[in-house]
Amino acid sequence: MKLWKLLTATAAAAVLLATPAFAQTRIALVVKSLGNGFFDAAAKGAEEAAAELGDVEVIYTGPTAATAEAQIEVVNSLIAQQVDAIAISANDPDALVPVLQRAMERGIKVISWDSGVAAEGRQLHLNPSETALIGETIIKLAADYLPEGGDVAILSAASTATNQNAWIEAAKAAIPEKFPNINLVSVVYGDDDSVKSTEEARGLIAAYPDLKAIIAPTTVGVVAAAQVVTDQNLIGKINVTGLALPSEFKQFIDNGASQAVALWNPIDLGYSAVYLANALVEGAEAAPGATLSIGKVGEVTLDDTNSAAMAAPFQFDASNIEEFSKIY
């Protein structure tokens, strides 16, 4: 019977695949979808943390389609496997709540990271960064290369973009105290559209001849501005900076249109998520005000909603853009 042979072979192969882990802490890193460079990098960081902690096994998993329904099936199978902790970047803040509550009822520690779950569906949430830190960082990125100070302008996304507006407010708040010689001359909006962003960048350069830096806290705007600076031969006169994807932005670090940009570091994010999940498994209490270690990245303090911010955005410059452009 061929079928039987096939079945026994499959079963045998499956047994070999499923090497059970003994007396180990098993932490599942659940991502929005597999095959995404950002999350693969996070998994790399998670493995790093597991190696440091010892006795921790990381299960890197997630659905193929980035839907809440598919993620629920993944969580269900993790509950059945009786993992010790689930660290999830959720496809939906609400739809995952019932299944994650069930996981917690069965003694599994649940944290969310990157993309959060509503407070009742997890014990704590790890944000890559927070508004004040981001606002401060985008100014610092420009100020670091302007020892004498000077005029800078912001090229944002849509004027209604909640994230960007909050960051710009935080940036404005940080300037008088921490960067007194930086003069923010204008905020324009490119709507996260390449053409509009290009026009707005040209407009800024024409309107402010003394402009020393363009800060674009959006991945679309920052590329458009750097392209304009390159095309108009203003490299060395105007420094473009902001939040950028290393893979998209590498050429502008290479050609000098930009000194440095920043974004969340997915490796550190996965690393910190595993540290926090492990801390909960070891009995740490997730309560407002609690301070938890995230290894080499530092430590986090939980706020009123048990959320924490990992760190300021991670800086990419000539020294590390090569490495990170391969990741995301």
Next chain:
Amino acid sequence: MSDTTVTARQLPDRLDNPLKSAVLSWESLLVLVALGIFLANSFASPYFLNAWSLSDLTFNFTEKGLIALAMALVIITGEIDLSVASIIALASTLMGLALQYGADTPTLVAVGVGVGVLCGAFNGFLVTGLKLPSIVVTIGTMSLFRGVAFIILGDQSFKGYPKEFSWFGQGYVGWVISFELVLFLVAAVIFYVLLHRTVFGRQVFAIGNNATAARFSGVRVDRIKFVLFCLTGLMSGIAAVLLTARLGSTRPSIAEGFELDVVTMVVLGGVSILGGAGSIIGVVLAALIIGLVTFGLGLLNVPGIVMTIFTGSLLIVVIALPILWKMWKERRA
């Protein structure tokens, strides 16, 4: 095994017999596959043979399976309904809207099921009233229904469904037997009787084999097709209630991609995609197999993409097998 039955049951009517025996052996093959996967799962993971694991497993297919039951009938008549997932989205969204106006649990269920039936009736009207091809109609309504849900909700979500309502998607009738599973089994029995034990069911097969001949035999083809589209709408509405209750929230992207999973179940269950043949037992077994495969591979933490490849291959094998078997038999004859 199947070889001997074929020779033993050779009847003079050459058109009917091979088809019937193929359907018969098809289900036994599915039982074998299901048992095989069950065994493989038990060997592969120490966590599989556990009452709660097996109970959790059923959530992987109950909602889609409910729709597949009705979809099987539609496909047997030679039509298809690709809008089922979007019906879920619209029904769920309108339930959420009703909730904002203070609807209680019975009203919510009524809204969900009612919207499902209305959407199905709309499909049925376009197909039978305006004589449009069902694949075109339902690709259109697929965008239309979900589009309306997006207009109502945007990037927002509805939540805060009452606790009694969540029971439909998260509750247990007893021990580890979920309400969803019981509902699926009851529906399977009803659909079995409807398709295999009633005149209506015979007429469904007749339409699928030859709609013109059926019409000349006095079968009210359009009316039956209209009823079937309402029926898939109804099952989608019920699935919307279950899924919304299970997720405890509504987003316009709810149930995205379900339609292909449902069609996969139906085809894997041995229903001919060209119409005219199929059985409810096959569909139920196929739903179970898909649940076993996805959950089993999930327990081994096999990446989702491998699962997709696995179900894809399963589907191709399923469609190719009868054809290969027929070719092999013809060569022997």
